[in-house]
Amino acid sequence: DSYYALGELAGKKRKFREKIPVPVQTQSELRSRGYNTVLKRVTGCEPKLRDYSKNTPFPDVSSLREDIELILDNAVVRRDFDELSVSPTLFTRSANSFSRGD
Structure with a gap:
């Protein structure tokens, strides 16, 4: 499932297919x-x-919020968050904090 979820995300956004610098x-x-x-x-x-x-720098703070929302919109990713008892809201808040440089 996770493999296909990553493939789906890579298909939606070119940046998700690039090598990490x-x-x-x-x-x-x-x-x-x-x-x-x-x-x-x-x-x-x-x-x-x-x-x-x-x-492109990783993470790219200029699109971090948009990227996280796209990732969390994927059903398999959301299921995995639920199984790990990780709050997507906490993940999003952390990304926002990172983007601001907190």
Whole structure:
């Protein structure tokens, strides 16, 4: 269900299909201690890496409220919130606070 819910959301908004930007320094730290290090050791080649740091910031505060409302409008997401006993209102308030920089 969750897979299809995410697919539905991705179909509604292009931003939900994009890669999440990660600062170059964080990319380097993560890559140096994980899969890419093993791959380099096994193959002897440096993996071709992409820089996603220039993508739209995540979360994009200019559309955060709209994004959250779209996410919460999805039946599967709402069901999952109910099962976790997480209030969508609390989630929305947190997003609003984040957008204001609180």
